[in-house]
Amino acid sequence: MKFGHIINExxxxxxxxxxxxxxxxxxxxxxxxxxxxxxASEEEIRRLANKAKAVCDYMNGTVVVQNGKILYKxxxxxxxxVDKILDFLNKGYPxxxxxxxxxxxxxxxxxxxxxxxxKFLSNENLGIxxxxxxxxxxxxxxxxxxxxxxxxxNHVGNVLEMPRNxxxxxxxxxxxxxxxxxxxxxxxxxxxxxxxxxxVEVNPRDVVSVPxxxxxxxxxxxxxxxxxxTGPLPEYCPDYPAxxxxxxxxDDEDEGKEEEDWDGDFCPQSDDDExxxxxxxx
Numbered sequence: 001m002k003f004g005h006i007i008n009e010x011x012x013x014x015x016x017x018x019x020x021x022x023x024x025x026x027x028x029x030x031x032x033x034x035x036x037x038x039x040a041s042e043e044e045i046r047r048l049a050n051k052a053k054a055v056c057d058y059m060n061g062t063v064v065v066q067n068g069k070i071l072y073k074x075x076x077x078x079x080x081x082v083d084k085i086l087d088f089l090n091k092g093y094p095x096x097x098x099x100x101x102x103x104x105x106x107x108x109x110x111x112x113x114x115x116x117x118x119k120f121l122s123n124e125n126l127g128i129x130x131x132x133x134x135x136x137x138x139x140x141x142x143x144x145x146x147x148x149x150x151x152x153x154n155h156v157g158n159v160l161e162m163p164r165n166x167x168x169x170x171x172x173x174x175x176x177x178x179x180x181x182x183x184x185x186x187x188x189x190x191x192x193x194x195x196x197x198x199x200v201e202v203n204p205r206d207v208v209s210v211p212x213x214x215x216x217x218x219x220x221x222x223x224x225x226x227x228x229x230t231g232p233l234p235e236y237c238p239d240y241p242a243x244x245x246x247x248x249x250x251d252d253e254d255e256g257k258e259e260e261d262w263d264g265d266f267c268p269q270s271d272d273d274e275x276x277x278x279x280x281x282x
Contacts, residue, residue: 100132108123136181139191167208182217196273
């Protein structure tokens with residue numbers, strides 16, 4: 001039996017030489033149809049058919065590969081993560097974590113976060129999990145509380161959350177309201193003394209700001225503490241503000257207050273404009 005096909009308005013039916021048959025909805029079969037028209041080999045057409053079916057089945061139809069593009073809920077999307085997914089598909093690399101990441105980041109209302117987050121994660125060597133979340137790092141006090149207030153428990157397993165609109169979404173501001181998580185490079189500039197470093201898991205939809213400056217961190221409204229990091233840290237980068245020592249009593253009361261707030265999470269924007277601590281805290 002030779003390879004054959006049937007194309008109508010609803011579907012594409014592929015009849016392979018070994019007797020196998022595959023039916024694809026027309027909206028999933030763009031690459032397959034193009035390959036048939038270009039007289040591609042049966043092996044290539046089967047590969048494209050399997051790819052289209054695997055992506056759509058894995059994402060329950062939310063993400064579709066069609067005509068060399070990725071559609072999300074029927075709309076074409078173009079960004080770095082899409083290019084990486086297509087590259088992984090073509091090379092046979094594991095692509096499902098990237099698809100799961102794409103589905104989650106597309107639920108993020110911030111256009112900049114959608115377009116910039118994957119590049120940030122790639123540049124800072126932060127990993128994406130099988131479920132599409134990502135892992136980052138955070139410096140905390142030795143007693144497992146946040147460095148800003150000392151009130152919020154960062155023990156492993158805890159989830160920290162604040163209203164999204166309490167987080168500064170201005171990408172031109174590196175340090176402002178919100179939970180900050182980032183790379184080991186970022187943490188090395190804020191960890192001091194006997195501070196701990198924890199590993200946190202973040203849903204891409206909960207990223208509020210990807211700062212334009214090269215500070216190695218993002219601001220988020222929610223994260224889960226999934227472990228403690230006890231490995232080596234890179235050398236301190238002088239581009240980052242040095243962590244303050246809350247125990248320093250040499251300065252006057254106002255200066256001491258400013259230092260206490262400056263710890264890499266919430267920090268005052270200027271000497272005259274010190275943000276109040278949000279109710280939901282750090």
